[in-house]
Amino acid sequence: MGLQKSVSVTKGKGLHFMHFNTRSLLPKISELRCLISDAKPAAVAISETWLDESVPDNEINIQGYAVPCHDRDREGGGVCVYVHNDIAFNNRLDLQSDCLENLWLEILLPKTKPIFFGVFYRPPDDTKFLTYFEDSISKIRSDCEMIIMGDINIDCFKKEVSLFKDYLHILNLFDLRQLITTATRITDTTSTCIDHILTNNPEKMCQSGTISIGLSDHLLIFCTRKAVRGQVGQHRVINIRSTKNYSKDIFLSKLSSINWSSVYKCTDVNHAWDLFSTILLKIIDDIAPMKQIRLKSRTEPWMDDTILDSIRTRDQLLYDFKEDRSNADLYKQYCKVRNKIQRDIKRAKAEYFSSKIDEHKNNPKKLWQQLKALGYSTKTKEQCKVVLEIDGETCFDSTKVADHINTFYTTVASNLVKKLPLTKNEFSTDSKKIPEVLF
Structure with missing residues (x-):
């Protein structure tokens, strides 16, 4: 349910931005890769990554995306952003606060002003967050477009609480509007709106909302900025030969029917090769013409049909529980399936790499490729398109x-x-x- 909906909301035109509190990125990276690979958003902000420098780059990389990070440790916190390689951006470390778990990216688009994209995570017990949050936002010029996402841990349903009032005062001060109005964190006993999307240009947003992804007890939140011509998310297209009408007998028949005397009589080897290759390619074009195909997204190799079916079941259970909050059995079933999926993914991944390493133990090149896939790589996490x-x-x-x-x-x-x-x-x-x- 969740994966299909996440893909459907990104079918329209525009720049699609997402945020998800993973509560530990590593155990969920396989599912996240599937989601991002299918939805192809411009950027996905992640909070509570629970990462530190000991985590190899390839452990969290997603093909086609750069990933600037601001880590805390393996016990909690941390933020990162997956940015599509078609997007040019600057990692604005000068705007980043040492007192906050945050990242600021300056997204550069053709024929439009830069967009300042920020991700923030506020630990529930952080009493000084709003002070530093206000200071961070004040560094950006008022005429610049801002999109801010994050787990702010301030419940928008509790408008009478002083913390919310102070937060709302800051939003009004910088002309920021909070786009998410439904619950973003759902447990068996609570329903809160603590994951927010803020923008000072709401008129440029064509949609926003939540998606039921059962990876954690937080829902995925998203928004779409109106389309910028000639921008992101172009499908990858390749040329291949269609073998629909090919057969070995037809190919041999055409070869035997050709008069090759022009090739035999050539005294210049280069001219003979040109003639031969031209004739041969004409035959191949006749029986196996070139065609363009769009590459479909693929899942992780260890994500078999059983796991994918379980994911669909889990997300459907979460959706059903949102519709019927009084049904405690639904929530228990959801938790049971969610935990089983994590165990199944760990087991399948371990078995896959174990078999591959054993298969290539006598082939150093192939073995090294498998080790790099496990995370043993010298590549950096952040790659930025130069503008x-x-x-x-x-x-x-x-x-x-x-x-x-x-x-x-x-x-x-x-x-x-x-x-x-x-x-x-x-x-x-x-x-x-x-x-x-x-x-």
Whole structure:
């Protein structure tokens, strides 16, 4: 239920942003990869990652996404953002507060002003959060667009509480609107709205809401910013040969019917090869023409049909419980299935890698590929698409950016020399200054 809905809400045009409190990212990374791979959002903010520097990069990487992180430790807290590789962004460490668990990214889009995208996590017992939160937001110019997501742990259903009133005062101060109005954390006894999406440009949002994903007791929240022409989420398309009408007999028949004398009589080997390859490709094009296909998202190799069916069952149970909060048995069934899925994924993943490592133990290249898949890699977690201002315009084209950087470094020395002041014959043999220097 949840996965299908998450994909459906991202079918429309626009930049799709999501937030999810995972309460430990590592055990849920396989499911998260499936979700992101299918939905293809522009960015997914994660709170309570429970990560530290001991976690290898590949353990949390998702193909096609960069992942800047702000870790705390393996016992709690921490935030990160998965950003689609089509999106150019700057990790604004200058806006990041050491007193908060937060990240600020400056998202750069063609033909529009930068969007400041922030993710925040407030521990329930943090009494100074609002002070630092206000200070962090105040660093961004008022004319800049902001989208802020996070587990703020301030229940919007309890409007009479002083903490909420102080929070609302800050939102009003910076003209921020909270978009989520339904419960985001549901247990057998409570229902609270503590995961928020804030924006100072609500008119640019075309949808927002929650999705029942049974990965934790927090629901996934999302919003969609209106489309920017020529932007994100292009499908990956490849060219392949269609073998629908191919058969070995037809192929051999066509080869035997060709008059190859023009190839045999060639005295130049290069010309003979050109003729041969042209004739052969024409035959292949006739019986196996080229066609374009869109690559479908694939799940993790250890996520078998049994696990995927269990995920659908779990999300449906959570959805049913939301509709009937008085049914305690539904919640117990949901918890039972949720816990079983985590055990099944751990077991399936361990068995998969164990079999692969055993299979490739005599092949160092293949073995190293499997070890890298486990997380033994030297790649960094964050990769950022480079965008430069060239001739007064923001340039997103990677080739032009590379050429501009190359030109800069190959000419920087000569350009600096040209800016040096001219000294006419100061130290020639006839100069009167030589005695002054020497003596």
